[in-house]
Amino acid sequence: MEAPGSGWTSYPPLSLVNGKTGELIWILSVLLLGTSSILGAVNFGTTIIKMRMPGLKFTQMPLFCWSMLSASALVLISTPVLAGALILLSFDLMVGTNFFNPAGGGEPVVYQHMFWFYSHPAVYIMILPVFGMISEIIPVHARKPIFGYLAIAYSSLTISFLGLIVWAHHMFTSGTPSWLRMFFMVATMIIAVPTGIKVFSWVATLWGGKIQLNSAMLFALGFLSMFVIGGLSGVMVASVPFDIHVHDTYFIVAHLHYVLFGGSVFGLYAGIYHWFPKMTGRMMNEAWGKVHFVLTLVGFNLCFMPMHWLGLQGMPRRVAEYDPQFATVNLVCSVGSFLLAISTLPFLYNAIQSWIAGPKASDNPWNALGLEWQTSSPPPIENWHGEPPLIQDSYAYGSKPNRKSVTALRGSDLWKTPV
Ligand SMILES: [Cu+2]
Incomplete structure (x- = not known):
């Protein structure tokens, strides 16, 4: 049995000659994962469209639901194209067809098109849910209603389309x-517009808010600043002349990690600190959360920021041995990566320890308006004890909240209460 030997993209013709058995097993596993993604997307789409709370309009939904709807649409449209490419590749491997094999008149570049028709949207599939989480977290811990609710909702759909x-x-x-x-x-540069709309809306929500610098908010702010760096280098590599210069260099490695680690992972950590009390019924430890944040922020930047410079100087990616002139900077990156690995320890300790023996969480420890905070922590099966609350529009514009009439993240006096 041979291991697959053609990298994560599995470009032919390399994937047609390197480790055929392993290649076929890889294709089978990606097809299974793709199937599970599609079923997940069908489930999210159906739940959002058909099973909202009684009386909850689309424009009252949590922004997390808008972002999940946008990500699910991307999964449904793009995943089948990757599956098609892999099935054709498996025919080339198993029965000797020549869809992508240049030796038999096939066209390997067609594989690249089909591959990237999925693998570019894959980045948005990983970052859109985080955009939604940040849109939920920032208003709660800045004690202000979200700025530009509709702009954020529609910009998620626009990002999906673009x-x-x-x-x-x-x-x-x-x-x-x-x-x-x-x-x-x-087209790539235009994506900066809906993304910028989101970033400005988050900053406007923070502006003049009573910002609570707890672990959830720190990671949300970390997300915001790190993701903006990844977005800016994204606009740089969108430009053809610049991209030709840095193609296949460490600049791309730096860009990807500022988007998917500085963006997605920081956002996921923010989401865990924010919803941990709701999920487990217990609070996480704030001191350990802050240690985790500082180690993550320092380790991440030490590891990935110097890679911008390495790439601009021409250090290629995917090489085991590099020019000695890059040794010192690579050492800095390595120190950063160890720090980043160590940063997960306080997090794991905090999560496990708090889950077992953390202080009990109330139903609504952050004084938040989202529907999930109106039920117990953790919520029962089917979410509500008895009758679900009725969604009333009047609440959105300042009337007193009670358990029977609540709505999603809109303005109310409740926001003026610090946690
Ligand atoms: Cu892309």
Whole structure:
């Protein structure tokens, strides 16, 4: 049995010659994972469209639901295309067809198109849910209603749509004709608009708020600042001449990690600190949370920030041995990566210890307006004890809240109460 030997992209013709058995097992496992993603997306879409609280309009939904709806649409549209590419690749491997095999007249670049039609949106599938979580977390811990609710909701849908028409920015050096590169360059840069709308709305929500610097908020602020760096380097690599210079260098490694670690992982940590009391019925330890945040922020930047410079100087990615001139900077990156690994220890200790013996959480420890905070911590099966509360619009504009009439994140006096 041979291990697959063609990297995470599995580009042919390399994937047709390196480790065929392992390659086929890899294809089978990705197809199974893709199937599970699609079923998950169907489930989220159906729940959001058909099973909302009685009386809850689309425009009252938590912004997390808008972002999950947008991510689910991307999964449904793009995952089948990756499955198609992998099935054709498996035919080339098993029965000797030549869809992608240049030796038999096949076209390997078609595989790249199909691969990136999924794998670009995959980034949005990983970051959109986090955008939704941040839109829930920032208002609660800044004690202010979210700024620009509709703008954030619709920008999620816009990001989904634009995410589907930019895939060939990964192929600027694959012989893509200039007129086509121009289209994908401009389309990619336009994504900065809906993303910028979100960032400005989050900053406007923070502006003048009573910001509680607890672990959830610290990670949300970490997300905001690190993700903006990843977004800016994203606009840089969208530009064809710049991309040709840094293609396959450490600049791309730096960019990816600022988006998917500085963005998604920081956001996930914020989400865990925010919803841990609701999920487990216990509070996490704030001191350990802050140690975790500082170690993560320092380790992450030490590890990935210098890679921008390495890439600009021309250090290629995916090499085991590099030019000695890059040794010192790589050492800094390695120290950062160890720090980043160590940063998970206080988090794991805190999560396990708090789950077992943390102080009991009340139903609504953050004084939040979201529906999930109106039920017990943790919620019972089917979410509510007895009758679910009725959603009333009047509550959205300042009337007194009670357990029978609540709505999603809109303005109310409740926000003025610090936690
Ligand atoms: Cu992309």
